[in-house]
Amino acid sequence: MDLLVQSLILGLLLGGLYALLAAGLTLYFGVMRVVMIAHSAFLILAAYLAWWFSSSTGLDPLLSLVFTVPAFFVLGVLVQRVLIARLKPATLTMMSVLLTFAIALTIEGLLGFVFSGTQRRIQLPYSGASLEVFGARIAVVKLIAFALAAVALAVLYVVLKATRFGQSLRATIQNSEAAALVGIDTKKVAGYGFGVGLATAAVGGTALSLDATIYPSLHWHWIGPLMAIIVVGGLGSVPGAAAAAMVLGVSQSLLQIPMGTTWAQTIFYIVLFATLVFRPHGFFGGRLAQRF
Amino acid sequence: MRNASDTATTSASGSPTVVRVIRGVQVLAVVAAAIGVLVFPQTGPGPFIMSVGVVILSYACMATGWNFVGGFTGYISLGHAAFTGLGGYLVGLLILRADVPSWIALVLAAVIVAVLSIPIGFASLRVRGASFVIMSLALVLIMLLIFQSWSDVTGGSNGLRVPRPFGPEVLRPEQHERFYYLHVLLLVIMLVAWWAIDRSRFGAGLKAIREDEDKAQSLGIPTFGYKLSVYVISAFFTALAGGLYALWFGFLDPIFQFSILTGSYMVLMSLLGGIRSLFGPALGAAIVGYAIEFFKAQYGDTQFHLVALGLLLGLVVLFMPEGILPSLGRLLDRLRPSATSIREESAEELANKRAVLVGDNGGAS
Numbered sequence: 001m002d003l004l005v006q007s008l009i010l011g012l013l014l015g016g017l018y019a020l021l022a023a024g025l026t027l028y029f030g031v032m033r034v035v036m037i038a039h040s041a042f043l044i045l046a047a048y049l050a051w052w053f054s055s056s057t058g059l060d061p062l063l064s065l066v067f068t069v070p071a072f073f074v075l076g077v078l079v080q081r082v083l084i085a086r087l088k089p090a091t092l093t094m095m096s097v098l099l100t101f102a103i104a105l106t107i108e109g110l111l112g113f114v115f116s117g118t119q120r121r122i123q124l125p126y127s128g129a130s131l132e133v134f135g136a137r138i139a140v141v142k143l144i145a146f147a148l149a150a151v152a153l154a155v156l157y158v159v160l161k162a163t164r165f166g167q168s169l170r171a172t173i174q175n176s177e178a179a180a181l182v183g184i185d186t187k188k189v190a191g192y193g194f195g196v197g198l199a200t201a202a203v204g205g206t207a208l209s210l211d212a213t214i215y216p217s218l219h220w221h222w223i224g225p226l227m228a229i230i231v232v233g234g235l236g237s238v239p240g241a242a243a244a245a246m247v248l249g250v251s252q253s254l255l256q257i258p259m260g261t262t263w264a265q266t267i268f269y270i271v272l273f274a275t276l277v278f279r280p281h282g283f284f285g286g287r288l289a290q291r292f
Numbered sequence: 293m294r295n296a297s298d299t300a301t302t303s304a305s306g307s308p309t310v311v312r313v314i315r316g317v318q319v320l321a322v323v324a325a326a327i328g329v330l331v332f333p334q335t336g337p338g339p340f341i342m343s344v345g346v347v348i349l350s351y352a353c354m355a356t357g358w359n360f361v362g363g364f365t366g367y368i369s370l371g372h373a374a375f376t377g378l379g380g381y382l383v384g385l386l387i388l389r390a391d392v393p394s395w396i397a398l399v400l401a402a403v404i405v406a407v408l409s410i411p412i413g414f415a416s417l418r419v420r421g422a423s424f425v426i427m428s429l430a431l432v433l434i435m436l437l438i439f440q441s442w443s444d445v446t447g448g449s450n451g452l453r454v455p456r457p458f459g460p461e462v463l464r465p466e467q468h469e470r471f472y473y474l475h476v477l478l479l480v481i482m483l484v485a486w487w488a489i490d491r492s493r494f495g496a497g498l499k500a501i502r503e504d505e506d507k508a509q510s511l512g513i514p515t516f517g518y519k520l521s522v523y524v525i526s527a528f529f530t531a532l533a534g535g536l537y538a539l540w541f542g543f544l545d546p547i548f549q550f551s552i553l554t555g556s557y558m559v560l561m562s563l564l565g566g567i568r569s570l571f572g573p574a575l576g577a578a579i580v581g582y583a584i585e586f587f588k589a590q591y592g593d594t595q596f597h598l599v600a601l602g603l604l605l606g607l608v609v610l611f612m613p614e615g616i617l618p619s620l621g622r623l624l625d626r627l628r629p630s631a632t633s634i635r636e637e638s639a640e641e642l643a644n645k646r647a648v649l650v651g652d653n654g655g656a657s
Contacts, residue, residue: 098563099366100610106606108595109595113596276416
C-alpha cells in the first residue's frame with residue numbers, strides 16, 4: 001500500500017514537470033506549427049548550466065534561473081527569428097522538424113565536447129532529505145522540482161490569460177491571419193512565443209538538475225515521452241497537454257511497480273500508437289491536430 | 293537521368309542538339325560512377341578502406357530505401373532505423389534460434405519486417421506532417437526499449453553475435469569484397485525499383501500526394517492505400533539493407549541498431565543528394581558517409597561528429613532543401629538557351645502534342 005501511495009505521489013510530481021515542458025512544446029506548435037525536437041536538448045542544456053553554475057560557484061543551482069531564464073528567452077526569440085522564419089511556409093512543418101532536430105544534435109554534441117560524456121549530478125546539502133507524506137517517503141528535491149514547475153505553469157497561465165501579450169499570443173494561435181487583421185504583429189508574437197517556450201525549458205532543466213543524473217544524450221529519453229504527450233493531448237492545446245502529462249506521468253510511475261522502469265516507459269508509445277489509430281486528433285485537441 | 297522534378301519547360305526549351313549533349317553528359321556521369329564503383333575493389337585499396345567502402349554502400353542502400361517514402365510522398369521519417377535494426381536482428385535471430393540458412397534468413401527477415409510495417413504504417417500514415425515524424429521517432433525509441441529489455445531473446449545490451457554466411461576459409465579482405473558486391477547488387481535492385489515506380493501511374497499518384505494530398509484525394513487517387521503500399525516497400529528494402537549489414541558486420545548492439553542517429557543519417561543523405569532524384573540519396577550517402585568515417589578517424593570518440601552532423605543538416609535544410617542534384621541540374625539548365633516565358637510554340641503544335649498525349653492515355657487505360 002505504501003509503495004502504491006509513493007508511486008502515485010512520485011507520478012504526480014513527475015507529471016508536473018512533464019506538464020510544464022509539454023506546455024512549452026505546445027506553445028511552439030501553436031504559434032508556428034513547429035514541432036520543436038530540440039526542446040528537450042535545451043532542457044538538458046539548462047540542467048548542465050545549473051550543474052556548472054552550482055559546481056563552480058558553490059551556490060544553489062536554483063539561483064542559475066536568474067540567468068538562464070532570460071538567456072533562454074532571448075535564445076528562443078533568436079531561434080524563431082533567425083532560423084525558423086527562414087523556412088518556406090509550404091514545407092514548414094517537415095523542414096522545421098529537421099531543423100530543430102539538427103539543433104538538438106548540435107547541442108548534444110557541444111555538451112559532450114565541452115563537459116565530456118561523464119554522468120553529472122549536483123550534490124546539495126538537502127539532497128538526501130525527505131518528507132513523510134501518508135507513509136510514503138518523498139525526497140525534498142523532488143518536491144522543490146515540482147513546486148518550480150507548478151509556479152512556472154501558474155505564471156504561464158496568468159500571462160496567457162490576463163496580459164495583453166497573452167491575449168495576442170492566444171489570438172495568434174487560434175487564427176494568425178485574423179490576428180494580423182486586427183492589428184497584432186504576429187511575427188513578433190511568434191518570436192516571443194518561442195522565447196516563452198524556451199524559458200519553460202530553462203525552468204524545467206533546473207528542476208531536473210536537482211535530482212537527476214545528467215548526460216548529453218539524456219534528451220532523447222525526454223523527447224519521446226514529451227512528443228507522445230502533446231499528440232495524445234491534441235497538438236496545440238495547453239490544457240490537453242497538461243492533462244495528458246499528468247495521466248501519463250502517473251501511469252508510468254504506477255506501472256513501474258509490476259513492470260520495472262524500462263518497460264514502464266513503453267506506456268507512452270503504446271498510448272501514442274493507440275491514440276493515432278483510434279483518435280488521430282488527440283483527446284483534447286481541436287481541428288488543428290489532424291492537419292499537422 | 294530522368295527525375296521527378298523534370299518539368300515540361302526544360303524539355304520544351306533549347307535546341308535538340310544542346311539537350312542531347314546534356315543528356316549525354318548525364319548518362320556519361322552515371323556510367324562513369326557505375327564503373328568507378330565496380331572497379332574500386334580491384335584497385336587493391338586494402339582491408340580498412342574496403343570496409344569503409346562497404347559502410348558507405350550500406351548507407352547508400354539505407355538512404356535509397358528511405359527515399360521510397362521520403363522522395364515520393366514527402367513524408368519525412370526520422371525512424372527508419374527501426375526497420376534496419378529490425379531487419380538486422382531478425383536475420384540474426386532466424387539464423388541463431390531457427391537455424392535458417394543465412395541468405396534465406398535475409399529475405400525472410402525483410403518479408404517479416406514488411407508485414408510488421410503494415411500496422412505501423414496504418415497508425416502513423418493516418419496523420420500528416422509533424423505527427424507522422426513524432427510517430428516515426430517514437431518507433432525507434434520503442435524498438436530500442438524492447439530490444440534492450442527483452443534480453444532473453446535479443447541478448448539485450450550485451451549484443452547479438454550474427455554468424456557469418458561464408459565459411460572460415462573466406463578471409464577478412466575477401467569477406468569485405470564479397471559484401472561490397474552484394475551491397476552493389478542490392479543498391480541496383482533498389483534503384484531499378486525506384487525508377488520503375490517513378491515512371492508508373494502509382495508513382496505519379498504518390499508524387500501528387502507529395503505536392504498536395506487533399507487535391508490528390510479529390511482527384512480520385514486512393515491516397516491512403518498508395519502511401520501504405522510505398523511505406524511497406526520502403527520498409528522491405530530498408531530491412532534488406534539492415535540485414536545485409538548485420539551479416540557483414542556480424543555483431544548487433546541495440547544502441548547502435550536502433551539509433552536515432554542512423555535514421556537521421558538517412559534523412560540527411562537523401563536531402564543532401566536530392567530526394568526527388570533517383571541517384572540523390574546514393575550521392576548523399578557517398579558524401580555524408582565519407583564525412584562520418586573521416587570525422588570518426590580524425591576525432592575518435594569525441595562528440596564532435598554530432599556537431600558536424602547537426603550543422604550540416606541545418607545548413608542543408610536552410611539553404612539547399614532541394615539537394616545537390618537538382619541544383620546541379622539547374623546549373624546545367626543555364627547552359628541551354630534560356631527558356632522563354634512566352635511559349636515558342638504555335639497553337640497548332642500544341643494541339644498536335646495534346647492529341648498525341650490523349651492518344652497515349654487512351655491506349656494505356
